Amino acid sequence: MRIQVAAWQEMYGSVLPGPVLAELTGDEAGERFREQWLASVERPPTSRHRLLVATDERAVVGFAAIGPAEDADRWPGTDAEVYALHVHPDHPRRGHGSRLLNAAVDHLLDDGFHAVYVWVLETGNPLRDFLEAAGWRPDGARRELDMGARVAMVRLHAAISR
Template sequence: MLVPSVRRYRCGMPVRHAVPGDAAALAVVHVRTWQAAYAGLIRQDHLDSLDPAQREPGWRRWLTGLRPPAAILIWGDGVTPDGFVAVQPSRDPDADPAVTGEITAIYLLPAHQGSGAGRELMTAAVDHLTSAGFRRATLWVLTTNARARRFYEAAGWSADGASKVDTSHGFPLEEVRYGRTLDGS
């Protein structure tokens, strides 16, 4: 069995690499966080239809197929994840994936929001991307998600002028890209 490495940040809770056995818990975090964070921002019928049991197989496949430098880092009590951040080489056509890493998701259960755990997940993601040799990082955020945008800006990210419309959920989601340099400091 793969034993994930653990690193403690300021809040004292461990951040570690996810393993396939975390799939069910990550599906719960993903769904519950979407339902809370996107209420009023995307279609409620879509949020209501989300089911962790339906998401678990996808999480299991994703975790089984992860290859460095891609990673899912989880925050929690050491056993059950309460939040996660996903990182990988950039998927954007205007970025060199050898130079630019991407945060593809960062989610934390609502009970832990405002506790500093989100900052710890962001720090872990930036540390991971930096140690993997990336010099720049990007992430995409809903244009209307003011809370997330404030969080990213407070963490040193800024909108870089790129935008897109994601239709993968069956309806349009307007997103803006944020970026930052990774200098190892």
């Protein structure tokens, strides 16, 4: 949960009004995140939903949440989604993101998926830059989230195979 809060502060800090960001990352939000993560780990929606973690000296420093694609224009039988991929901002450029992404793809292939999608901020950000450097590309889908300010997002995709 602390990783998600720190990642959100870094990712959304420049696009959200201060009070909204404080609400998303405050103690109350942290408790909501903790409850949501605990429920998702104890009772995943399907056997194809996974939570992967990256560790550094026995401390969890990153995570990836993956599973069947949830967008109406995707086929959940063969299309997967990365719901979240975050590394704590205090642990950048140490390979944690790459290992998480590789492990996610391995699990998705084992589960029979052929393509994977992820929503990222439209404006440049480290996650989008990282994924595009790994070969992911926009598929033309866009959306705007109302998070106290309009936040433009694009969907990236990659074909996966062994």
